[in-house]
Amino acid sequence: MKGNIIKYAQDNIDTDVIIPGQYLKVHDYAELATHAMEGLDPDFHSKVKEGDFILSGRNFGCGSSREHAPIALSHSGIKAVLALSFARIFYRNAVDGAFLLPIEIDKDAYDGISEGDEIDISLSTNEIKNITKHQTYKMKPFSEIIGKIIAAGGLFKYKPDQD
Amino acid sequence: MGKTLFEKIWESHIVVEKQNGPSLIYIDRHLVHEVTSPQAFDGLRMNKRKVRRPDLTIATMDHNVPTNDRSLPILDQTSAVQIQTLEKNCKDFGIKLFDINSPNQGIVHVIGPQLGITLPGTTIVCGDSHTSTHGAFGALALGIGTSEVEHVLTSQTLWLEKPKSFEIKVEGKRKNPHAVTAKDIVLSIIKNIGTGGGTGTVIEYRGQGITDLSMEQRMTICNMSVEAGSRAGLIEPDEKAFDYLRGRQYTPKNYESLVDNWKEHLKTDSDAKFEKQFTLNISDIAPQVSWGTNPGMTCDVTESIPSPDEFSKGDPNQKKSAEKALEYMDLEPGTPITDIKIDRVFIGSCTNARLEDLIEASKVIKKQKISTNVKAMVVPGSQMVKKEAEELGLDKIFINANFEWREAGCSMCLGMNPDILSPGERCASTSNRNFEGRQGTGGRTHLVSPVMAAAAAIKGHFVDVRELDLS
Numbered sequence: 001m002k003g004n005i006i007k008y009a010q011d012n013i014d015t016d017v018i019i020p021g022q023y024l025k026v027h028d029y030a031e032l033a034t035h036a037m038e039g040l041d042p043d044f045h046s047k048v049k050e051g052d053f054i055l056s057g058r059n060f061g062c063g064s065s066r067e068h069a070p071i072a073l074s075h076s077g078i079k080a081v082l083a084l085s086f087a088r089i090f091y092r093n094a095v096d097g098a099f100l101l102p103i104e105i106d107k108d109a110y111d112g113i114s115e116g117d118e119i120d121i122s123l124s125t126n127e128i129k130n131i132t133k134h135q136t137y138k139m140k141p142f143s144e145i146i147g148k149i150i151a152a153g154g155l156f157k158y159k160p161d162q163d
Numbered sequence: 164m165g166k167t168l169f170e171k172i173w174e175s176h177i178v179v180e181k182q183n184g185p186s187l188i189y190i191d192r193h194l195v196h197e198v199t200s201p202q203a204f205d206g207l208r209m210n211k212r213k214v215r216r217p218d219l220t221i222a223t224m225d226h227n228v229p230t231n232d233r234s235l236p237i238l239d240q241t242s243a244v245q246i247q248t249l250e251k252n253c254k255d256f257g258i259k260l261f262d263i264n265s266p267n268q269g270i271v272h273v274i275g276p277q278l279g280i281t282l283p284g285t286t287i288v289c290g291d292s293h294t295s296t297h298g299a300f301g302a303l304a305l306g307i308g309t310s311e312v313e314h315v316l317t318s319q320t321l322w323l324e325k326p327k328s329f330e331i332k333v334e335g336k337r338k339n340p341h342a343v344t345a346k347d348i349v350l351s352i353i354k355n356i357g358t359g360g361g362t363g364t365v366i367e368y369r370g371q372g373i374t375d376l377s378m379e380q381r382m383t384i385c386n387m388s389v390e391a392g393s394r395a396g397l398i399e400p401d402e403k404a405f406d407y408l409r410g411r412q413y414t415p416k417n418y419e420s421l422v423d424n425w426k427e428h429l430k431t432d433s434d435a436k437f438e439k440q441f442t443l444n445i446s447d448i449a450p451q452v453s454w455g456t457n458p459g460m461t462c463d464v465t466e467s468i469p470s471p472d473e474f475s476k477g478d479p480n481q482k483k484s485a486e487k488a489l490e491y492m493d494l495e496p497g498t499p500i501t502d503i504k505i506d507r508v509f510i511g512s513c514t515n516a517r518l519e520d521l522i523e524a525s526k527v528i529k530k531q532k533i534s535t536n537v538k539a540m541v542v543p544g545s546q547m548v549k550k551e552a553e554e555l556g557l558d559k560i561f562i563n564a565n566f567e568w569r570e571a572g573c574s575m576c577l578g579m580n581p582d583i584l585s586p587g588e589r590c591a592s593t594s595n596r597n598f599e600g601r602q603g604t605g606g607r608t609h610l611v612s613p614v615m616a617a618a619a620a621i622k623g624h625f626v627d628v629r630e631l632d633l634s
Contacts, residue, residue, distance in 0.1 A: 010487070011480045012358055012457050016598040021577040024198050025227060025241035039600040057480045059359040059392060062457075063598060064577070065199060065292040067309040085362060088394055089292060089308055096310035145185035145322055155310050155322075156206070160179070160187070 001101075001123075002131070003051040003079055006044070007115040013040065013056050014063035015090060019072040021064075032068060033075035050077035053121075055113055057083065060102075061090025067097060074099035080121060082128070082139075084110055095146055098154035103128075109137035123150075165432025167328045168399055169365045172303040172429075176286050178320055185324045191285035192302075193315050194271045195222040195258065197249040198579070199290030203313035204252040212317045214256040219319065221280055222253050223261040225270045227579040230542050230569035233263060242580065256316075267412070269545020269571040272296035272386065272513040276378070277547050279411025283400040283425045288315055293513045293595065294395075295388040299381035300408065301400030301429050303365070306389060326394045329364035330437035331356075333372030335446035341523060341633040343448055345380035346515060346593070346612035348372065349387040350451035350461045356441055358459040361393030364439060367431060368398050372445045378407040379519040386514045387595055390458040400429050450628055452500050453597045453610040455488035460597070461610070462500065464627045470496035491599055492607050493587075501625050503609070507590040508539035508620040509602070510566075510613055512576035515593035516544030520613040521552050525560045526633050527617035533565045534623030540567040540582070542574040566620070578603045591619040 017039030019032065026032045037044035054073070060083035061069060070093050073081070080101040081094070094102045103121065109128055113119060117132040121139070128137045142150060152158040166174075179187035193216075200222070207214070214220060227242040229235075237243040246263065253260035261267040267274055272293055275281040283301035288294060290312040297304035311321055331352060337343045353360070366388050373381065381398050388396025398404075405422045408414055415421060449463035455474075462469065471489065473496075475482035489496065494503070510516065510524055521541065533539050541561050543549035549571055552558060558568045575582040576594035584590055584606025593616050597608040611619065614633065618626045 009480065010484055012484065014457070014596075014598045016577075016596065016601045020600050020604065021579045022583075022604075024579060025239075025245050027201065039598075039604075059362065062358060062392065063292065063596060065290055065306045065308050067199065067202070085359060087392060088363065089306055093308035093310065096308065096314075143184075143324060144181070145324060149322075155314055156210075158322075160322075 001121045003053045005053055005055050005113055005117045007055040011057035012059045012062055015066050015069040016063055018069040024068055029075045032072045036072035036076045048076045051079055054081045058085045060086050062087035065089045067093045070094040070099035095149050096155040104140035165435035167435045168431045169328050185322045187320050188323050190288050190315050190319050192287040193220045194289035196271050197224045197245045198226040199309050201248050202309050206313040214316050215319045217257040220258045222258050223268055223271055224263055226573045228263055228572040229580055230572045230574045233570055266546050270513045273544035279408050279414030284429050292389045293386050296382050296386040298385040298395050298397035300404050305395050327364045327438040329366045329439040331366050331368050332370040332442040334370045335444040337445055339629050342629040344612040345376055345383040347451045348445055349384045351448050353391045353458045354461040356391055358457050359392045361391035364393050366393045366396040378403055379517040383514055450615050452625055456491055456599050464500050468494050468496050468498045504624045505591045505619050506588045508616050509575040509592040510616050511542030511574050512594035514595040515613050518548050518551050521557050524613035524617040525557045527614050528560050528564045531621050533620040536623050537620050539620040542569040543571050545571045575602050591616045
C-alpha cells in the first residue's frame with residue numbers, strides 16, 4: 001500500500017480537532033470530509049490526496065468516541081494513520097468500520113519519515129519502506145483479532161465461527 | 164493468586180474466550196444517545212437485524228438538545244433531525260427513551276445512576292467516551308464507537324481485548340474538602356501520569372482518599388479516567404454505593420439479595436496483583452486549573468503558567484505542544500494563574516453537574532453577584548438534578564447572582580448546541596476537555612472544579628477557593 005505522508009509532529013491529536021463537535025450532526029460523509037482536521041490544520045482539505053497517510057506522535061485520536069473522526073479522515077482519502085500510539089476508541093473505530101488502518105510505529109519511523117515522503121506499507125512483512133529516503137522501518141504487527149477484522153473488511157464481516 | 168475487581172467482572176462476562184486472543188464479552192446495560200447511534204440503527208435496518216435486548220437498552224437525548232425553554236421549537240434543523248431520528252429509532256426497535264420532555268431526561272451518565280440503571284458488577288457501554296463515569300459503582304463501563312454500538316444492539320456482546328489493570332492509590336486526607344474537590348484529585352492524577360498514562364488499562368481507584376468521597380464525587384473521578392487514556396476506571400462498591408442506588412426508579416426488586424452478593428464478590432483480593440501502579444497523596448494538594456489544551460496541562464492555582472521548557476522536561480513533542488497551547492490560549496509563561504481574567508463560566512457536564520456540585524458551587528456565592536465582565540451559566544446534569552436543586556432553592560441563588568439557570572444537557576462541554584464560546588473567549592469550565600475548539604471555535608477552556616468556577620465568576624479571575632469561607 002503506497003502513499004504520501006502528511007506529518008503532524010505532535011502528540012495528543014484529539015478527535016475534537018479531527019472533526020469538531022459542531023459537525024457531528026452531519027450525516028453526509030463527503031461533507032464531513034471537508035471539515036476533517038479543521039480544528040488543527042485548516043489547509044488539510046486542500047492538500048490531502050486520495051491514498052495519503054497521516055503520521056503523528058503519541059495518543060493519536062484521544063478524546064471523544066465519535067466514529068465521525070476516522071470516517072472524516074477516510075472520506076478525505078486517508079488510508080492509514082501511522083502514530084507512536086493510539087487512543088483505544090479511535091483505534092477500534094478505525095478498524096471496526098474498515099475506515100483506515102491505525103499503524104503503530106516506533107521512534108525510528110517517526111523521526112525518519114518526513115512530510116511528503118512516499119512510503120510503502122506491507123502488512124505481510126510488517127514493514128514500512130520509505131521510497132523517498134530508501135529506508136525501511138518496522139511497524140507493530142496487529143493483534144490477532146484486529147488483524148482478522150481488518151482482513152475481513154470490518155467488524156460485521158468478521159465471522160469468528162470460521163476461525 | 165488473587166484477582167482484581169476488574170478481572171472478576173471481566174471473567175464473569177466472558178461468552179467466548181480465545182486463547183491469547185480477544186474475548187466476546189456480554190454487555191448488561193447499553194445506554195444510547197442521539198449523536199453516536201443513527202448510523203448503528205441504519206446498519207440494523209440495512210441488514211434486517213433486530214435489537215437483541217431492548218429491555219437492557221436505554222436511550223436519552225443529551226448532546227445537542229437546547230438548554231433554553233423546552234416549549235420552544237429546536238431552531239437548529241440538523242439537531243432537530245438527529246433528535247427526531249432517535250425518537251423514530253427507539254419507537255421502531257422498542258427501546259425505552261427519555262425524550263426532551265421527560266422528567267428523566269439528562270446527560271446519559273448522570274441519569275444512569277440516578278435511575279438505578281447503573282449497577283455494581285455489571286458491564287455497561289455507551290457510544291460516549293465518558294461512560295467510565297459509571298465505574299464509580301463498581302461497574303466495568305466502557306465508551307465505544309458507532310460500529311460497536313451496532314454490534315451491541317444486535318448481539319448484546321462485544322469483542323474486546325483484555326485491558327491491563329492499573330491501581331491508582333489515593334492516600335491522605337484533604338484539609339479543606341470543600342475547596343479541594345474530587346475534580347482537583349483527578350486533575351492532579353492526570354497532571355502526574357499524563358494524558359496517555361492509562362492507555363490500554365482499566366484503573367481501579369483505591370485508598371482512603373477515594374473511600375472518603377461521596378458517590379457523586381467518585382463519579383467525577385471515574386468520569387475523567389478516559390482523559391488519562393484509560394479504557395475505564397472503577398471503584399470497589401461499598402455501603403455508600405449500595406445506598407445511592409437503593410429505591411431508585413429502576414432499581415431491581417431483588418436489590419437486597421443483590422447487595423448481599425455484591426458485598427461478598429465485588430472486591431479486589433488482598434493478594435491480587437496490578438500490572439501498573441501509581442500513588443498520589445492528597446493531604447496537601449491545591450485546587451487545580453488547566454492552562455493548556457489537554458487535561459494534563461494543569462497546575463496548582465497558586466502557581467504560574469509554566470514555560471514550555473519547564474513543562475516538557477526535555478521531550479521535544481511536549482515542548483512543541485506546550486508552545487502551541489500557550490499560543491492558542493494566549494497566555495505568557497510566568498503569569499500567575501490568579502491573574503487570568505475570564506469571560507465565561509460554565510458549570511455543567513457529566514463531570515460536574517450533579518446535585519452536590521451545584522450545592523458546593525452555590526456556597527461560594529453568598530448573595531454576591533458575578534463580575535460585570537462575566538457571563539455565567541449553570542446547566543444541571545439532568546432534569547432530576549434540576550428539580551432537586553430547585554427544591555433546595557439553588558436556582559434562586561444562582562439567578563440572583565446573575566447566572567443563567569438552564570435545562571439539562573451536555574451543553575457547552577462540547578459545543579454541539581447553541582451554548583458555545585465565541586472565538587477568543589476564555590471560560591472557567593467544570594467540564595472534562597480543554598481541547599482546541601472544544602467549546603466553540605477559538606474558545607479557550609480552563610478546567611476547574613465547580614467551586615473554583617463559581618469563585619471565578621464572582622471575581623472575574625481565578626482565585627484560590629481555600630481562602631474563601633465555604634461553610
